[in-house]
Amino acid sequence: MKRVVACMVATLLIAGCKTSPTGRTQYMMYSEQKMNELGVAGFEQIKNEQQIEADVKTNQYVKCIANALIEQLPNQNSKQNWEVVVFRDDSANAFALPGGKIGVHTGLLKVAKDQHQLAAVMGHEVGHVIAQHANERMTQNGLLQAGLQLSNTVMEMNNVQSRNTIMQGLGLGAQVGLTLPFGRSHESEADVIGLNLMAKAGFKPIGAVELWQNMEKLGGDRPMEFLSTHPSPDNRIEKLNSKIAEANSLYKAAQQKGLHPQCRI
Incomplete structure (x- = not known):
């Protein structure tokens, strides 16, 4: 098993080491250009498949919020030619892709009651992009598969007994111990990035908490947080509340700069 672990560690070292906007260590092996190409291609496909x-008025409202957020992005992101599209879809969802693409579903407008709440969701999604979570996730998935294949090969060469059972255990352990928490860390990080971004743009930070309170009221069956890639709404709200004081300071600074978004349908 020491050889198995050594192989998986060696595989992880192949990836490049970077730091996220919140100071978290990241491993990424794809270029920004490649990720932008994938994001643009994916967005075009979505536009072809969805209404x-x-x-x-709906488009102006969403783009008003997007423009306010984009102005507060780091230079390499704010200088991109962002495309914002509203899709006629009843799900309460939004997304952002590398390459400067933002999509918002009309169903979200029924849950996000005002510009501040919608800015929280859009800021969260843009947060995924500027933190390069897609690159990190693709890297993780590739390295995970490579590591498991290496582990299987090493055990096969050394005639390890119960190889199939061990591989099944490694696969489950990787999913619960690495893949799922990794997804939750991305969501939590995007929440913080989005909260600060909306505050810098002049949107009220409390809107993020109110948004997730609205989401929680939607109900529906959810898996245990332990087996989910997303934090539970309660944990999300608790984390956001713990960051609200810092965000309020950013909001006050934005107000002093004269940033008062007036986005309405």
Whole structure:
């Protein structure tokens, strides 16, 4: 088993080491150009497959919020030509992709009651992009598969007994111990990045808490947080509340700069 672990560690060292906006160590092996190409291609496919909302006021409202957020992004991100599209979809969802792409579902507008709440979701999604979570996730998935294949090969060469059982255990352990928590860490990090971003843009930070309170009221069956890639709404709200004081300071500074978004349908 020491050889198995050594192989998996060696595989991880192949990836490049970077630091996220919150100071977390990241491993990424894809170029920014490659990720942007994938994001643009993916967005074009979504536009071809989903109905786009044509209502002018709805589009102006969403783009107003997006523009306020984009102005507060780091230079390499704010200088991108961002494309914002509203999709006619009843799900309460939004997303952002590398390459400067933002999609918002009309169903989200029924849950996010005002510009501050919608800015919380959009800021969260843009947070995934500027933290390069897609790159990190693709790297993780590739390294995980490579590590498991190496482990299987080493055990096969050394005639390890119960190899199949061990591989099944490694696969489950990797999912619960690495893949799922990794997803939760991305979500929590995007929450913090988005909270600060919306505050810098002049949106009220409390909107993020109110948004997740609204989400919680939607109900529905959810897996235990231990077996989910997303934190539970309660934990999300608790984490956001713990960061609200810092965000309020950023909001006050934005107000002093004259940043008062007036985005309405």
